[in-house]
Amino acid sequence: MPALTRRTLVAGTALAAAGAASTMAAVPAADKQAPAIYRYKIGSYELTALYDGIWYRPITDKFIRNAPFAEVEHALDVAFMPHDRLATPFTALVVNTGSKLVLIDTGTGGQISPSAGELRDNLIAAGIDPHGVDAVVISHFHPDHINGIKDKDNNLIFPNAEIMVPGPEWAFWMDDGNLNAAPAGMKETFLNQRRIFADMAKTVTHYEPGKEVAPGIVTVPAPGHTPGHTVFAIHSGNQSLMVLSDTAQHPAVFARHPDWEAAFDVDGKETIATRKRLFDRASADRMLVTGYHFPFPACGHLVKTASGYEHVPLEWQVTL
């Protein structure tokens, strides 16, 4: 068989250029990505995974607080990721319970990266009018979860939705003492929250961890990443899904290396304890899970390995 080498690659390219010059394009390129929407069911509940896009978080050798950067670089290599940026995809979840349309987290609102901010367009492509969303449930107050409550002009994207936030999260971030005591880099986070919530403080609902926020959607406290960070157990019929929020960001880094403390975790040690507790449960029970920063469509299972956990994506189905 002919060798497929870099030399034949170059030869192929030269032929390609010659061919392209001699004819006209029959069909123009689309030149944009297709919508990124995935539907699945839990009992009678219809779930829609909506991709907001991806941000490449700049990182340095200080990014993981408790591992040599050479080990981090190896993990990034294995996943075909660059060394200076952490691939940070965003996938939010719509739950149609039959009685309520609930959105869990809201994406970046186009305010973080030019390669993110697609959630609203994907929602509309999925046939869902943002005016029809009954409740927006927030897992925690980092900007990629709350900025999509509003567009760039400060208008509510889901004007008819009750905005539901974790009580402990509100208590921590809205405390001006905590703002004043925070290091400079973290102050931005506090100020962004005030930008989003300042004119909504009277209408935002605070939910207490452990309670339902909608039929079959139970909140579960998962502190560490932030003090009020919350995950969700969704149940319908005899099926369930655990919504892991930011218990681990990209699984190629943080599921495979659950002991790694990231610079963005408010309490690194508590983050790790929460991650292991939830991942041990999910892997032991072979539960269906979704993670906000797992690769789109972000749903699948977790397997415990000798050194951590492996995320096994669901196989894409064409029937629900």
Added chain:
Amino acid sequence: MPALTRRTLVAGTALAAAGAASTMAAVPAADKQAPAIYRYKIGSYELTALYDGIWYRPITDKFIRNAPFAEVEHALDVAFMPHDRLATPFTALVVNTGSKLVLIDTGTGGQISPSAGELRDNLIAAGIDPHGVDAVVISHFHPDHINGIKDKDNNLIFPNAEIMVPGPEWAFWMDDGNLNAAPAGMKETFLNQRRIFADMAKTVTHYEPGKEVAPGIVTVPAPGHTPGHTVFAIHSGNQSLMVLSDTAQHPAVFARHPDWEAAFDVDGKETIATRKRLFDRASADRMLVTGYHFPFPACGHLVKTASGYEHVPLEWQVTL
């Protein structure tokens, strides 16, 4: 934190039922899957991965000819797959070279499984009129690659396309001596090919392995799975993609266990040799690859491990 146990799952379900009974649905469920389309670029070429769906091939303990079924079951468990059916997703590829619109393989044409046959709808959802396809290039003659040339009523789905098939594949399967000598189970495959190609024999183009079928699309012989099984190297600018066709079917089974001979391979030993040669090259050069039976959108990289290869899917991008 409250324990997330099977007991709280059941409690959550009871609450869910009570809640659902008290209110009306605000927004009806979509009740169908979203289109499955993914675009990416190689140099100036725009590629569109089109999902046709998934078939669950019934399997028995004879399915892998040269491994104990307990080992096969373990591989299936790790991938959250059932033991009696092999998850067989289908993803075809459209290449827009700027001068030609080329479709590589055609899906099942809705003739294999109720959970497959979506390729044409996904093509249209991608904004591509089937009449605009200039060339249909076939990797090999198994029904899930050729049946989509025609619809259920025997009409051509891509009426303006040149149908291009591997010369050695045509020579093997269209030989009536080979048909007559074939075991009963394999005769169906021969007869299906005659159903598809009988009235098109004069217009079908036979390509020779190693030649270009379109600018920048070079055919590479990859025999074993079938005698004329072909893969493709696509080049544009300084980028390239290897289209692996059926060099390995589901990577959770056959990339991780490259030595396994499947009952569906015409020549098991040659299949394994071809698989290792191509996968060694792809992993050593960290080439971008796509596989017809890799999970949608089927593009990514291969990493060599101690015991086989691991497929690392591309991260979904919102910009091309």
